[in-house]
Amino acid sequence: MLEKGRDYSRIIFHIDVNSAFLSWESLERIGRGESDLRDIEAAVGGDMATRHGVILAKSIPAKKYHVRTGESIVEALRKCPNLIVVKPHHDRYREYSKAFMKILHEYTPDVEQFSIDEAFMDMTGTELLFGDPITAAYTIKDRIKSELGFTVNVGISTNKLLAKMASDFEKPDKVHTLFPDEMKEKMWGLPVSDLFFVGNATTKKLHELGIYKIGQLANANLAVLKMHLKKQGETIWNFANGIDFSVVQSEPSQNKEYGNSTTIPFDVTDEKVAKLFLLNLSEKVAERLREDGVKIASVSVTIKDHSFKTKSHQKKLDAQTNITSEIYEVSCELFDELWDGTPIRLLGIQTSKILEEDYGRQLNLFDDTDYEKMEKLDEAVDRIREKYGKSYVKRASFLNDI
Helix, strand or coil: CCCCCCCCCCCEEEEEECCHHHHHHHHHHHHCCCCCHHHCCEEECCECCCCECECCEECHHHHCCCCCCCCEHHHHHHHCCCCEEECCCHHHHHHHHHHHHHHHHCCCCCEEEEECCEEEEECCCCHHHHCCHHHHHHHHHHHHHHHHCCCEEEEEECCHHHHHHHHCCCCCCCEEECCHHHHHHHCCCCEHHHCCCCCHHHHHHHHHCCCCEHHHHHCCCHHHHHHHHHHHHHHHHHHHCCCCCCCCCCCCHHHCCEEEEEEEEEEECCHHHHHHHHHHHHHHHHHHHHHHCCEEEEEEEEEEECCCCEEEEEEEEEEEECCHHHHHHHHHHHHHHHCCCCCEEEEEEEEECCECCCCCCCCCCCCCCCHHHHHHHHHHHHHHHHHHCCCCCCCHHHCCCC
C-alpha cells in the first residue's frame, strides 16, 4: 500500500538472491533427487575433506548456529558439527546469474549488476507498465521463484543505498521498503555494523566514539567523524542520513566486465604461489573472452589480506587482447605494485573496456613478439579442452598443484 504524500518521483530496486551459492547448489541437488540444502545445516565453502577454505554461503538452519560467511570451515564446524559443506561450482553460478539478470532486463533497461547475485534497477516511470513499486517488486520476486527456482529479496527506495539496506531486512523471499521518511523507524535503531561500507575496523572506531546505532551516527558531529575517520567519516555519515546521489549505471553489453576471483584456503605469503593463482585466474578470464569473441583493453588486480583489507590496482593496455599470457603478465605487474608481503586470502582479476571488434595492434619496432602465434596457441588449447576436458592440457606450472 503506497503512502499518500510520499515522493515516488525516483524508484530504485535492489534485488539480492537469498544465499545465492547455496540456493544454486540446492537446485542441482534437487534435480538429482537429493535433499534441499536450504532446509538443513549446510554451507558452500572450500574442501570438506581437508577442511580448508572459508564459508561462502550458509543455510538459515546453519545461521542459527551462528555460522558466518567468510569464516573458516574449521570455525564453522566447531559451531555446527553436523554442518554439510559442499564445494562451489562457479561456472554453474554464472549460468544462474545470467538467467537472473535476463529477467530483470525485461522490466527496465536500467539494470546495474552489482555482483554475481545482486543488482540495482531504476524502476522510475514504469508504473503504467507494471503497477506501483510494491506490486512490481512482488511480480519480479515471484517470477524469479517460479521460473528459476530460487528466492530473492527486493529492497525499494528512492536511492541505491536505502534500497540495498532494505533488501537486507528479514529474509528470505521478502519485499521491503526503506523510504527517507521510514529511516528513523526501520534503520536508525540498527547497529552501525549493519550500515553499508562500515566494516569491523570502522565499527570499532565508532564504538570508541560512543556510537553504536545508525541513528547515533546520523546525528553525530560531522567534523568529529572526519577528524577520526577522514573521508570515510563523511561517507558513512551521509549513508546514515540516507544521502546517496549515485545513479544506476546500466552499461551496454560491450562495456561489461570479465573477471574471476578465488578465496585461498590458506594464508599465502609466497610470491610464486600467489602468481600461480594469478595464472589460473588469467586462464579462466582469457578463455571466457575468447569464448565470447571479445578482447579487453584494461586489467585490474584485487588483493584481500588475512584481515580482510582489500586493495586493487588497474592498468590500461597498449593494445586490446584476449591472450592468456599477456593478461597474466600485466596481472603480475599490478600484483608487484600492490603487494607489501601481508598474508593473502583472496586474489582477483577483473578486465574491462570490452571490444567486440578487432581494431588491430599498434606496431612497435622494439617488440618482436609473435602475437598471432600466441592467439592461435590459446585457441588450439581451448579446442582441446572443449573436446577432452579442461584437465587434458595443463601448463607446466600446474603439474605440482597448489
